[in-house]
């Protein structure tokens with residue numbers, strides 16, 4: 075290649091040596107390396123294509139091989155590098171999102187989070203690498219086409235500059251227009267999916283209210299809006315292509331006109347004026363170069379068009395990366411484990427004397443955000459080991475806030491919570507949350523099996539899992555069970571059938587009778603179970619963990635009264651050595667508890683045994699019981 079290149083600089087010598095070269099090598103087919111070595115050893119010659127075509131064929135093969143190698147190398151870097159980058163980024167993002175503060179979850183729509191994790195990553199995984207490589211490819215094609223044209227026909231520089239200015243101004247305009255259009259295109263598409271999803275979810279309600287027309291119209295309106303944006307975007311693409319085609323036509327025309335009018339002589343003159351000495355090549359293969367010129371001029375148009383398209387696409391794709399990196403700086407929860415302050419394995423222990431304090435809350439003040447009013451205003455109380463405490467009060471009085479504060483989902487502005495001698499703000503979140511069980515009003519199940527939901531870390535035996543299912547009456551007490559069910563009137567217990575949708579939704583009938591088994595399938599978020607069943611499964615999970623502190627936030631409010639009673643009975647028997655805090659929707663649930671705390675407007679207004687509170691006929695608790703028809 076070097077020899078060939080050098081031959082350009084010594085055309086006269088090349089031509090004079092040509093005959094010698096032909097004599098030496100004839101029409102033999104040489105491996106190109108040997109050929110070049112020979113060339114270097116013998117003389118500085120350039121064979122003609124007619125005499126020795128194989129020389130050029132080998133050059134061509136070499137170029138092909140080099141291009142293949144670079145292509146493979148480039149693609150490998152793109153695919154593996156892109157894969158690694160997006161894996162790293164996804165891991166970091168998932169970590170940051172999972173450890174974000176509850177406040178952030180409160181103010182961030184779920185759809186947006188899901189978009190980051192799905193759509194933005196789809197872009198990072200698939201399109202960004204290709205937009206990037208195509209942009210580079212188009213860029214170099216443009217540069218090479220321009221170089222080829224200018225080098226072979228320098229006169230083209232004159233119209234070329236004008237044409238180039240037109241290309242640049244159109245490209246600028248195009249990029250400015252497409253930026254907002256592409257954004258509009260993707261933002262107007264979200265309502266279409268959202269309305270489709272909500273319509274599907276609420277199909278029964280829509281039909282019940284005969285609102286099909288309204289929803290259909292809304293869907294059509296959304297589709298109209300997004301189609302308008304899509305149409306406009308494509309029209310702009312066509313607008314650009316049309317102008318570029320015209321410019322390309324002008325460029326080709328100019329090239330051909332230059333070649334036709336000035337031919338070789340003028341060309342040679344211009345070349346010598348510019349000082350570039352390519353005349354030998356020009357003289358030898360005039361027709362070929364003219365063809366090359368025209369092809370280059372035509373290729374240039376398409377290359378510039380695609381360069382513009384890919385630059386705007388790349389810009390949009392890079393927005394996805396920008397959005398993801400923005401999420402990497404989310405406000406984070408405190409660390410999950412603090413090595414220097416790990417609680418002992420037995421913590422919290424309920425083994426202390428009955429009058430000691432297991433949980434001690436002192437002057438707790440909680441705000442959901444610095445700019446919001448305080449939701450809890452100086453709450454103080456103690457809970458003894460093995461005590462069962464009912465927490466009641468109006469909606470919005472701060473019961474759930476208090477419960478979540480015990481798990482540090484919200485951090486206190488003032489005051490602290492001490493559990494079994496350890497201030498919970500000093501230990502890691504994992505250590506705290508793995509020792510306290512919290513059952514909320516809406517239990518969430520993972521898709522998988524019942525067993526995976528009960529024991530996600532596979533720490534318990536099948537028998538233990540079945541046992542807890544029995545205890546919460548999700549399955550019949552098995553006659554073969556070696557351990558008697560602790561619930562007394564077991565004949566009254568109900569076996570819940572899996573919602574009939576279960577098999578139709580999942581398509582897999584794990585059990586023919588429809589009764590719940592360990593390997594029963596749970597669909598996403600447990601939608602194939604009723605609300606009550608989900609609560610019972612969550613309760614079974616709590617029974618399995620047997621923690622010392624159990625907090626239930628209206629956990630049984632969607633369970634029928636009779637089952638609620640049975641659960642309370644089970645709690646009493648199974649968790650005799652645990653401390654149970656129940657936020658109760660039904661006063662009957664907690665009437666036999668050891669203590670009842672009544673809250674109002676973020677403060678504790680009454681605190682005592684149910685009997686004590688009932689005896690105060692002016693008190694809130696008495697009033698509530700009277701309203702519930704219990705007195």
Ligand SMILES: Nc1ncnc2c1ncn2[C@@H]1O[C@H](COP(=O)(O)OP(=O)(O)O)[C@@H](O)[C@H]1O
Nearest residue numbers: 180442449467468469470471472473474475476
């Ligand atoms: N995530 C939140 N962000 C801001 N304010 C909240 C949030 N959750 C609850 N609140 C406010 O805190 C107060 C107490 O709510 P909550 O503890 O849920 O009451 P309860 O459980 O007794 O019904 C209410 O005024 C409510 O508006």
Ligand SMILES: [Mg+2]
Nearest residue numbers: 473474475627
């Ligand atoms: Mg609540």
